[in-house]
Amino acid sequence: MRDLLLSAVPPVLGWFRAHRRDLPWRHGRTPYTVLVAELMLQQTRVEAVRERYAEFLLRFPTAEALARASEEEVLKAWEGLGYYSRARNLHAAAKRIAAEGFPSDYAGVRALPGVGDYTAGAVCSIALGLPVPAVDGNVVRVLSRLFADGRVQDAELKREYAALLEEVYPPETGDFAEALMELGATVCLPGGAPLCGQCPWKGLCRAEREGNASSYPVRPEKRERKKVLLNVYVLRFGEEYALRRRGEGLLAGLWEFPNYPAPRDFGETLNTLEAKHVFTHVEWHMTGRLVAARERFPEFVWADSASIAARYAVPSAFKAFLPWIRV
Numbered sequence: 001m002r003d004l005l006l007s008a009v010p011p012v013l014g015w016f017r018a019h020r021r022d023l024p025w026r027h028g029r030t031p032y033t034v035l036v037a038e039l040m041l042q043q044t045r046v047e048a049v050r051e052r053y054a055e056f057l058l059r060f061p062t063a064e065a066l067a068r069a070s071e072e073e074v075l076k077a078w079e080g081l082g083y084y085s086r087a088r089n090l091h092a093a094a095k096r097i098a099a100e101g102f103p104s105d106y107a108g109v110r111a112l113p114g115v116g117d118y119t120a121g122a123v124c125s126i127a128l129g130l131p132v133p134a135v136d137g138n139v140v141r142v143l144s145r146l147f148a149d150g151r152v153q154d155a156e157l158k159r160e161y162a163a164l165l166e167e168v169y170p171p172e173t174g175d176f177a178e179a180l181m182e183l184g185a186t187v188c189l190p191g192g193a194p195l196c197g198q199c200p201w202k203g204l205c206r207a208e209r210e211g212n213a214s215s216y217p218v219r220p221e222k223r224e225r226k227k228v229l230l231n232v233y234v235l236r237f238g239e240e241y242a243l244r245r246r247g248e249g250l251l252a253g254l255w256e257f258p259n260y261p262a263p264r265d266f267g268e269t270l271n272t273l274e275a276k277h278v279f280t281h282v283e284w285h286m287t288g289r290l291v292a293a294r295e296r297f298p299e300f301v302w303a304d305s306a307s308i309a310a311r312y313a314v315p316s317a318f319k320a321f322l323p324w325i326r327v
């Protein structure tokens with residue numbers, strides 16, 4: 001496997017230089033901007049990050065600027081990106097970087113809040129020129145196909161691939177890390193859709209030679225997501241709407257429309273809408289109701305639509321109901 005991987009390094013580097021996508025975080029990099037990009041890209045599509053990255057950096061161009069912001073401002077700037085613990089972690093990391101400088105080695109990067117093995121590898125390779133592999137699901141897919149490796153894709157396989165990559169890391173550490181990601185994102189696509197005809201590893205890749213790239217990697221069995229039924233209330237009183245702040249757990253600290261397992265009576269229902277939102281381990285099946293509230297219930301915070309848009313971070317899970325407050 002090592003020799004095959006070693007021979008696969010030059011073609012993928014050459015291919016990346018010719019075909020890399022022009023992505024906003026590939027310009028004007030500093031270690032801080034790399035950290036921002038890699039945290040944003042955790043569990044989030046490149047297209048979604050593409051739209052938000054520049055805006056975030058305009059607002060918080062340096063670790064110092066981010067460190068000075070309030071948590072509320074940071075969450076607001078993160079609105080819609082999901083997985084908000086990343087925003088909190090990035091904020092905490094910025095405070096540490098502002099105080100102590102950007103870490104200069106793997107251990108220091110890995111110890112930053114929100115930085116796991118993959119992100120540490122990406123930041124070290126791209127920002128610090130260190131030969132630390134970044135192995136996520138995309139990289140596992142690319143390598144399992146290169147090797148026609150029929151083992152189940154699990155944490156152990158990831159570790160093994162990371163160890164193998166470490167042995168063949170070229171001096172162009174950042175390009176190599178991003179080349180593997182890029183191959184997974186644009187050519188070695190998941191499922192039955194790999195574009196083997198465009199692959200720099202055509203002829204080298206064992207799965208492609210076998211003609212069955214799409215059967216790798218072998219996936220572990222999926223656990224079923226828990227389904228949660230929620231009654232969501234968009235309560236209108238005059239020009240204002242009721243919000244409440246979420247406590248501990250999922251989406252902690254963000255603002256939501258009041259919601260309950262069982263229906264409640266707050267006034268006259270003006271409209272209803274079914275919506276679903278899928279998180280990693282849970283699905284929310286929501287029945288939303290737009291209600292003319294019979295009083296300004298004091299247990300909620302009340303705000304008009306302009307102020308909600310400007311100041312309150314409302315997670316995408318409630319997106320389906322936002323048109324009701326923007327009319």
Ligand code: ADE
Nearest residue numbers: 038041046122178181182
């Ligand atoms: N996914 C995670 N990090 C990335 C990067 N630097 N470029 C493209 N996709 C990525």
